[in-house]
Amino acid sequence: MMNSSLGPVVGVDLGGTSVKAALVSPELELLARDSAPTDVSDENRLLEEIEQLVRRVAGDESVAAVGFGLPSQIDQRRGIVADSINVPLTDVPFVLRMTERLDLMVKVDNDANVACLAEARIGAGKGRANVIMLTLGTGVGGGIVLHGRVHHGATGYGGELGHMVIDENGPPCQGHCPNHGCLESLASAAGVRLAAEQIAAARPGGTLAEAVAKGGAAEVRVVIDGALAGDTDCVDALAIVGRHLGVGIANYVNIFNPDVVVVGGGIMAAGELLLGVAREEAGRRALRPPWREVEDRGVEYDDELRHAGHSQPETSARVTSKTTHAGNATTG
């Protein structure tokens, strides 16, 4: 399956639960796909599992290259995975190891970065050169595409939008982050639970207080389903999360002046109940010129994300550029 000419490529999406691979033609046609539960027991077993999965998906095709989206911080200068979330990859010369195993051109990037690139190329940000993407799930993933290219920073560790501080006195962040009050601690699943607890404490007779008393309020699904069904406590809990998200979006709009901000991830099942509040909050806070470039209407959900093989986004919505949305010249 060794071939350096233009042929199909294999894309691999590694998550803590499953590893997915797809064979894709140069025209972006999906030719084959497969997946396996992630072997988190050991680095070598995981690399072996990934190799076998790539070989299965590639079949007899002359594959040009294989690209990996990893839940990791990656030193792009040396092709080294420095640290990872939920998978046993720490200080691993990943590009070298996979090149040895597969004898193919190997490209590697953070999973949120490649998700953002996919959005810019074929998803909700299609045709836009400057795309900011957030995925709200267990954590908050972030990707930045500027002038059509992923922004990596000096080493490859850049683009961690989830670790922008929203509240300097906020709750401790998650995982290996030493910070407090990051977007990741306030607009993730943990952030939804925290907001639900705040509402429960403030309204002792309310539905969330009752749910807490029964031990059930902590479930994100309960809050989102309750809000979608019109429960005021749940709607207000999501509004707290939405305001935090809006503060973050205002910051990103001021810094990056994007064409489009794409928000996806499991928590976006809350849809407008979350994003509507976030958009209003961002609109109150962002500087006027860059905000005017980002449309404050016409939120669209991109079901294609669900089928594109991304591990996190289940639904996504966007705040689009007015000019590009209207079909005029891009603002890039």
Ligand SMILES: [Zn+2]
């Ligand atoms: Zn953080």
